[in-house]
Amino acid sequence: MIPNKLLLGLVFACVAITASLRAQDPVFVPIGDPIEVAPSSFGNKAIRMAMNATGEPVIAFGSNGHLYVTKWDQLTGAFTNPLEIDPDENVFMSDAEGPRMASQGNYVVLTYQLSGQWATGARSVHSNDGGLTWSDPVPMAPNATTDHFMPCVGIDDAGNPFAGVKVGNNPATTYEGILRSEDGGATWLEAVNASAVADGEAVCECCPSQPFWAEGRYYDIVRNNNDNVRDFWLMSSVDGIAWYGALDVDPLDWMINSCPESGPTVTGPVGDGQYLMAFMSAADASGQSRVHVSQVDLWANDGIGEWELTEPVTVTQFENATQNVPQLAQWNGGDEPLVALAWEQNTGGYDIQLAMSQGSEINLTDNAQNLTNAWSGQHRRPAIGFSTGDAEEPILHVAWQHSASGTVHYMTGTVSSPSIIVCFAAPEPQIVHETHGIRIHLSERWSGARWNVWDITGRLIATGVHDGYAPIWVDDQKIPPHAIVGVETEEGARWAQAVRR
Numbered sequence: 001m002i003p004n005k006l007l008l009g010l011v012f013a014c015v016a017i018t019a020s021l022r023a024q025d026p027v028f029v030p031i032g033d034p035i036e037v038a039p040s041s042f043g044n045k046a047i048r049m050a051m052n053a054t055g056e057p058v059i060a061f062g063s064n065g066h067l068y069v070t071k072w073d074q075l076t077g078a079f080t081n082p083l084e085i086d087p088d089e090n091v092f093m094s095d096a097e098g099p100r101m102a103s104q105g106n107y108v109v110l111t112y113q114l115s116g117q118w119a120t121g122a123r124s125v126h127s128n129d130g131g132l133t134w135s136d137p138v139p140m141a142p143n144a145t146t147d148h149f150m151p152c153v154g155i156d157d158a159g160n161p162f163a164g165v166k167v168g169n170n171p172a173t174t175y176e177g178i179l180r181s182e183d184g185g186a187t188w189l190e191a192v193n194a195s196a197v198a199d200g201e202a203v204c205e206c207c208p209s210q211p212f213w214a215e216g217r218y219y220d221i222v223r224n225n226n227d228n229v230r231d232f233w234l235m236s237s238v239d240g241i242a243w244y245g246a247l248d249v250d251p252l253d254w255m256i257n258s259c260p261e262s263g264p265t266v267t268g269p270v271g272d273g274q275y276l277m278a279f280m281s282a283a284d285a286s287g288q289s290r291v292h293v294s295q296v297d298l299w300a301n302d303g304i305g306e307w308e309l310t311e312p313v314t315v316t317q318f319e320n321a322t323q324n325v326p327q328l329a330q331w332n333g334g335d336e337p338l339v340a341l342a343w344e345q346n347t348g349g350y351d352i353q354l355a356m357s358q359g360s361e362i363n364l365t366d367n368a369q370n371l372t373n374a375w376s377g378q379h380r381r382p383a384i385g386f387s388t389g390d391a392e393e394p395i396l397h398v399a400w401q402h403s404a405s406g407t408v409h410y411m412t413g414t415v416s417s418p419s420i421i422v423c424f425a426a427p428e429p430q431i432v433h434e435t436h437g438i439r440i441h442l443s444e445r446w447s448g449a450r451w452n453v454w455d456i457t458g459r460l461i462a463t464g465v466h467d468g469y470a471p472i473w474v475d476d477q478k479i480p481p482h483a484i485v486g487v488e489t490e491e492g493a494r495w496a497q498a499v500r501r
Helices: 004-020
Strands: 027-030 045-051 057-063 066-073 083-085 100-104 107-113 122-127 148-155 161-167 175-180 210-214 217-225 232-237 245-248 265-271 274-281 290-297 306-312 322-331 338-346 350-358 379-386 395-402 407-416 430-434 437-441 450-455 460-465 472-475 482-488 494-500
Touching: 027 350, 045 100, 045 379, 045 395, 057 100, 057 395, 057 407, 066 107, 107 148, 107 161, 122 148, 122 161, 148 175, 148 210, 161 210, 161 217, 175 217, 210 265, 217 274, 232 274, 245 306, 265 322, 274 322, 274 338, 290 322, 290 338, 322 379, 338 379, 338 395, 350 379, 350 395, 437 482
Parallel strands: 100 148
Antiparallel strands: 027 407, 045 057, 057 066, 066 083, 100 107, 107 122, 148 161, 161 175, 210 217, 217 232, 232 245, 265 274, 274 290, 290 306, 322 338, 338 350, 379 395, 395 407, 430 437, 437 472, 450 460, 450 482, 482 494
C-alpha cells in the first residue's frame, strides 16, 4: 500500500499540481511506489515496452550481450521471470541503437542485432500470446553483403511486421532500407530503399527510425543527413515496396557533424488524419538538446502528408535543462484522444518528465510533471503505454532505467483532471486487510460515492455506491494479488490506493 508519508505528500502536492498546470491539462496520479521489474543481475539497458490485448505491459531489456523479455501477469499480480532471447548469441545491447518492439493485439514482435554481425545479424522473434511465449530467432537479412544495422519494427494492418534498417558500410551513403514480412515474421523479404527521394545522400547511420502503419499506408520517420543537416523526414509507401513519399517534418535544421544517436516517436490520429511526432534537436534558440513535437496531416498530398507545426515541450517551464528520449502514447477510450509524452531530463540530475493533453487542441508545452523526483538516483530512458482491452479509465504504465540500482523501474497510475481533484486533509478512506478479503472504511462525507476495484491493467473487478454508513466488504475471490481501490464522489473528489494481498 502507499506509505502514509507518500499519501501526505500527494495531498499537499495536489495543490501545487492544480496551481501549476492549466485547467485542461490532465495529471498523472501514481498508484504506489515504483517496483523493480527484475533483479539487477538482468541489467537495465535498451528498455522497450509494448501493450498486449489485455492491457498487460510487455517489457524488453537486458545487459551487454543478453536480451530479456517479461510481461505483467494479471493472475499473479507480478512480472513473469525474464526470458532470455537468443541465449546462445551475443546480442548487441545499446540504449540508443538496441532492440525495438511493436505490438498489435496479442501479436508482439521484437527485433535486434547480433554484435559483430552487422550485415547478416539482424534478427526477429515474435509472440502470438501477448508476450508469454516466443518464436525461435528469424534471420532478417541472411544474404546481405553490406551492413543491415539496427532493425526498428512496425506492424501493418495485416498483422505483418516491417522494419527499417541502416543499409551500407559508408556513413556518407548509408540509406534507410525497409524489410517486410508477408507471413507474420516467419521470413523476411530483401530490403528496399525507402529514403532515396529525401534531400541529401544519406541518413544518420546511428539514429533509430520509427516505422508505423497509418491511414492505409506504410510510413517511416527517419533522421536524415544532408551535408550534416540532421532533421527528421517522413517516408511513405502504398505497398511497402515503392517508397516515393518524403516529407520534412522537422524545420529546425540541426547542423552537427556527428550522428546524434537519437530517434523519433509517433502517435495518432489526434484529429482527422493528424499525427504527432516527437524528437530531440539542439537547433532551437536554447542551444540545448530539447524535445520537440511536430504535427502532420497524413490526409494531405495523396498520403505523403503535410507538415503543420513544430513546438518545443519547454518554452518557459525549464530554463536550463537537456532533454532526450521522447516517448508518445495515446488512449482512445474517451470522447477525445488522450496523449501522453514522456522524456528524460537533466536539470542537476536525470528525472522522467511527463506531459499530457486531451481534447481537440493537443498542447504538450510547459505542462510537465516530474514523475521521479521523490526517489533518489538517476532516472533515464522512459517507455510508456496505456492499457487497452476493457479498461474503462486511462491507466498509464511507465518503465525507466534506474541507474543507481541497475534495474528497470516500473510504475502505473490513473489520469485525472486537476480541475476536479479535491484534497482532503482527513478523514481519508481506510483499507483493512482481513482473513478472506478487505474492508473499505469510508466516513459519512463519502456518502453516495462510487467505489471501484481494478486490477493493475485497469480492468474493473468490483464496484458499488457507499451508503454512508457500513464499511464495504470485498472478498478474496474478487481481489487479485495486486489491485487498485478508488473512490469518487459526484462532485469529482477522488481517492485511490494500491492494494497487495
